[in-house]
Amino acid sequence: MFQSICPLHIELKNPEKLTEKEFIPRSGHRIVVDEKNVYSWGGYNYDPDLWDLDDEDHTYPLLKELWRYQIWTGEWKLLKTHGDIPTQLASHHLVKVKNHLLQFGGTGVPFGSANTNCLYDLDLDTLEWKVLLKPKSPANDNDNDDDDDEDGDEEEDNGVPRPKYGHSLTLVDNCLYVIGGTCGYVYDSNIHKLDLKLLTWEEIPANSKYIPQPRYRHEVIYYKEKLLMFGGGAGVNYSAFNLDKIDVFDLDKQTWEKVMTFPSEQKLGQGDSKKVFPGCRRCHSCVRFKDDVFVSSGLSPDGILEDMWRFHLPSYQWTALEVPLPKPVYFHSAAVTNDGCMFIFGGVTRIDDQRTNALQIMWVQIPPLKLLAFNTVVKSLNLEICKQDYQTLIALGIPRHCLDLIL
Secondary structure, three states: OOOOOOEOOEEEEOOOOOOOOOOOOEEOOEEEEOOOEEEEEOOEOOOHHHOOOEEOOEEOOEEOOEEEEEOOOOEEEEEOOEEOOOOOOEOOEEEEEOOEEEEEOOEOOOOOOOEEOOEEEEEOOOOEEEEEEOOOOOOHHHOOOOOOOOOOOOOOOOOOOOOEEOOEEEEEOOEEEEEEEEOOOOEEEEEEEEEOOOOEEEEOOOOOOOOOOOEEOOEEEEEOOEEEEEOOEOOOOOOOEOOOEEEEEEOOOOEEEEEEOEOEEEEEEOOEEEEEOOOOEEOOEEEEEOOEEEEEOOEEOOEEOOOEEEEEOOOOEEEEEOOOOOOOOEOOEEEEOOOOEEEEEOOEEEOOOEEEOOEEEEEOOOOOHHHHHHHHHHHOOOHHHHHHOHHHHHHHOOOHHHHHOOO
């Protein structure tokens, strides 16, 4: 349950009853949500104290772990997956389609050399991983597979993105769009589309003179037949792109353009104000809720950012939110429920050497009345008794839908 449900207020929640060796702080992971759970997959922690953790769930320094956070009880649980489990567990990307998690891309160890362009599928009912699509490419996964042709040579599939990490992955209807990323040495801003029904890749050429600069660890949001790209960076020294102008790809025209946004007004006192834009950043997070995008934290040339911004899609207007993150992070991951509860999980808290396993939770709107009431009810319930007395609670009038959220 939530301690309080107050819009635009961030609650910092450390995991209860779990030590850092049981639930390792991480970065480079991804989370997704539904109305009941937050799922976190993969991640990385370069802590020498973890060197001995080399088993079926850990390939140091990568974490082959699927954690589930039950939103209404606040309980974390490690789920045991099996099958063709991905080994590229850092800076991959993840989307949830019905009751499946789809992973594309990512890097393993050594970083920048052990990359993938496979599409993996995890069935959340069976917890089984499958390789849904493995393009024919000699560079793919750096695996030494035995299923090559007789000559030992395979032609790379046309339209398939190369093995990469730090890209974006955006679900639009029945298609996945991959933009940008890096193989560790070269960055790009290429666009590839995967038809999930046909399982076919297609490279989308840009019919415009303008092409955004190559980058990785950017974020892309879909809105009204357009893909909007926020931030990102390339190279060393924590370089990052500005957010005063947004790179926008029109899916109908297949053209890029750089669009000017509108600044937030910051009050200075005595009736004075100034116009401000978000600072440049990479390794940040963006989530879309209805007509707004919420941008949180990230890394800039000046260090780790603690800010939170709202970007109104119809007007391209920025608003600085007066809700700094209790724990500034980068290389974190964020997601938002259909009811407007935003979760920010994990990330680096001190450049290069310190990570967190905390959740930072914020409602981006006033929740529905039924959820406000349900949160009050949950605080008074003994969950162990509830599991044994399900039918009694139904008879008392608690909606079955609500009980299913906690049991």
